[in-house]
Amino acid sequence: MIAVYDEGEDHLTTWKNRFLESEIRGERDRDTEKKMDLQVQRFIDFFRNLYGHERVSAVVRRDVLAWLEYLYGRREEGGAGLAAATVNNHKAHLSRFMTWLHEQAPHLLPDNPVDRIKDILLPAPEPRALTDDQVRSLKNLCDRLERFHQLKGRQWRGSIPPLKKNARPKRDRAIVYTLLSTGLRREMLVNLNLEQLEPNDPGRLRIARRARLVRVRGKGRTEVTKFLSEDARQALADYLEYERPQDVDPESRALFLTAAAVPERKPGGRMHPRSMNRILEQIGKWHDAEQTDPERYISPLRPHDLRHTYAFLLSQFTQGDRSALQRELGHRNDRYLDVYTNPPEEVAAKWIEKL
Helix, strand or coil: CCCCCCCCCCCHHHHHHHHHHHHHECCECHHHHHHHHHHHHHHHHHHHHHHCCCCHHHCCHHHHHHHHHHHHCCHHHCCCCCCHHHHHHHHHHHHHHHHHHHHHCCCCCCCCCCCCCCCCCCCCCCCCCCCHHHHHHHHHHHCCHHHHCECCCHHHCCCCCCECCCCCHHHHHHHHHHHHHHCCCHHHHHCCEHHHEECCCHHHHHHCCCCEEEEEECHHHCEEEEECCHHHHHHHHHHHHHCHHHHCCCCCCECCECCCCCCCCCCCCECCHHHHHHHHHHHHHHHHHCCCCHHHCCCCCCHHHHHHHHHHHHHHHCCCCHHHHHHHHCCCCHHHHHHHCCCCHHHHHHHHHHC
């Protein structure tokens, strides 16, 4: 139903706030709401800087194209220097807002200015799967992760130093092994709740021959079940028994929790997706500092590298079964399946040597 508003409400920020209140709040998670608010506001700020006002009735397709060009432009040339995927995400959120605004106030916006604007073509993604040697040395370091979180100083000579206040090495090890054995995206991992782990009792998890993550939400509102390797089962059992109880509060549902003493911790302690990047980046640096062979370097280590590793090994195990890969990875696009299942350069080089 078309809502009728005063013709004088020709103001982008007013309509953006109405859009968020009526269409987004309560329908999407808080992080998505904040991202949409930020990205639409970036267009409004850009438009105001161009014309000195933010009248809805003055927005045309040319302004949207100029904004996207600015977002994608190089920093040294005055642009924002954003990646193509990020710019396309901005465009998608602006398109949803403008579509809604056009339906609500066609007297102010007779045409949707984002219509028929194509996405920026994404560069071909590169495979980042780890080799067998890299996985082996990464697991070796993860099994010793506590040592990297210990306090340093002369006063600890001759004794085992305590861990730093907010260090959670057992949690971080469980994160690495869970990513390696499931191929989950980082957002899927942080959104996991304890109840989705079966079994989730540490004692039962240690002796279980099989454990799984159920009702894991993927893209497109899909749900999958993921089984866990023995490494992941044992690491999760250690975390649930020794570290997670320190960080639980009455609102805690998440499987992986931020340390209770962290000032910016969310209510309930659910981790932010960017925390996964910081954890893996640091582990990658510690790993490479121990290596004498540059072929074993893994930095910068990212959550998606472990997803690529899982996908490549899955492709080998299933002999490239497309249906199995689509089901486990949640991708229908062959372009992405090909990237995920390409062998690392070192593996491909060894194949050529054998040939």
